[in-house]
Amino acid sequence: MKKVLIIGSGAREHALAQTFLRSEQVTTVLVAPGNDGMTDAGLECVTISATNLLGLRDLAISESVDLTFVGNEEPLTLGIVDLFEASKLPIFGPSMVAAQLEGSKSFTKNLLQKYAIPTAKSVTVETLEHATDVLQAFGLPIVFKLDGLALGKGVTILTNPIAANTYLTDLYTKDPATRLVIEEYLEGVEFSIFSLVGKNGMITHAPLAQDHKRRFDQNRGPNTGGMGAYSPVRWISDDIKNRAITELVEPTISALTKEGTPFAGVLYTGVMLTREGPKVIEFNVRFGDPEAQVVLPQYTGDFYELISQLMIGQTPTVQWQKNDVYIGVVLAAEGYPQAPVKGAVVPTVDAVAPLIINFAGVKNGVANGGRVATVVAHGISATLAQKNVYNKINLLDTSLEYRHDIAYQAVNHEEN
Secondary structure (H helix, E strand, O other): OEEEEEEEOOHHHHHHHHHHHOOOOEEEEEEEEOOOOOOOOOEEEOOOOOOOHHHHHHHHHHOOOOEEEEOOHHHHHHOHHHHHHHOOOOEEOOOOOOOHHHHOHHHHHHHHHHOOOOEOOEEEEOOHHHHHHHHHHHOOOEEEEEOOOOOOOOEEEEOOHHHHHHHHHHHHHHOOOOOEEEEEOOOOEEEEEEEEEOHHHOEEEOOOEEEOOEEEHHHEEEEOOOOEEEEOOOOOOHHHHHHHHHHHHHHHHHHHHHOOOOOOEEEEEEEEEEOOEEEEEEEEOOOOOOHHHHHHHHEOOOHHHHHHHHHOOOOOOOOEOOOOEEEEEEEEOOOOOOOOOOOOEOOOHHHHOOOEEEEOOEEOOEEOOOEEEEEEEEEOOHHHHHHHHHHHHOOOOOOOEOOOOOOHHHHHHHHO
């Protein structure tokens, strides 16, 4: 029987663990470092940091791990796949160079521009003077993206000239050498494509998802790592999905191969459907969080077998459910994202049953981070799934906070 190692500590990794445990081939899933909420049968947390690459390699060797799946982006950008492959350890994820798709916004923009893949116009700057000039040239609204990893919080969209100039002044006062990508603002509908990419370009795609980044209802407040998501996005047509795949996803994978850095692993394409057609907003090189929590429960086949087939370049047997909509609502600590308050009581598995709960910032049974858990429900429609999840959450005895309108877009489309 098989043993799987998952790297990361959040609700995404909890969902991955549950998905692998549904495989008849998998008896044990190790999660490093995991969190105290992960108590499922067959799941073991190992207190090794996601950035302790040598420690993780040694763990995989000592535990005779059959497959390592990287949930968190940071070890990917640090080169964990390169390290594991050098030690002949099976691992699913991109190389350190290919992981720059997420690790460096400027790398991605240069690649997209070189291969004429549709995306927002942008300029990469490294001085306040250059940034100010670009701001004046682009006008408002304007999008600022920090070049490196920012845990889902590196994007700032501003519509006020005073606020935009203040943002740049503060940024370059703190670090005069900051590398910043400045983009034109794209208007349209945003959605996410998750592509599982194997050896020799073998690829399959998960159902579409749509997340909710803003902290409060009606898309108010600051950007967060994500306050909820739903999948599939039924009101996005198959024609649009296929166009995004053929115009954005596949050309990017092909471009990386041409550059000598072929991609393998999970490619998360953030898409904006504009009047001109679909355009790339961003790439991530792992499952999104909270999107993973609503996408992965839809897999009805053997996920271990799927990944194993991709890793050897075999055409995969793929089984996704097609009947229901899944909605996940994030429970967050008071003060998130600026200053999360620790110590809130966290709902138990029994408290949300029969719904799914995936734990994130949990230690000793209380909140120990910003996003604490994701509660997931499903139904034959988005309207019913939304009713199912909120009927349960609204009865929970907790001070954790959440949005009350996750999947409003899908519900509105069903009602109209």
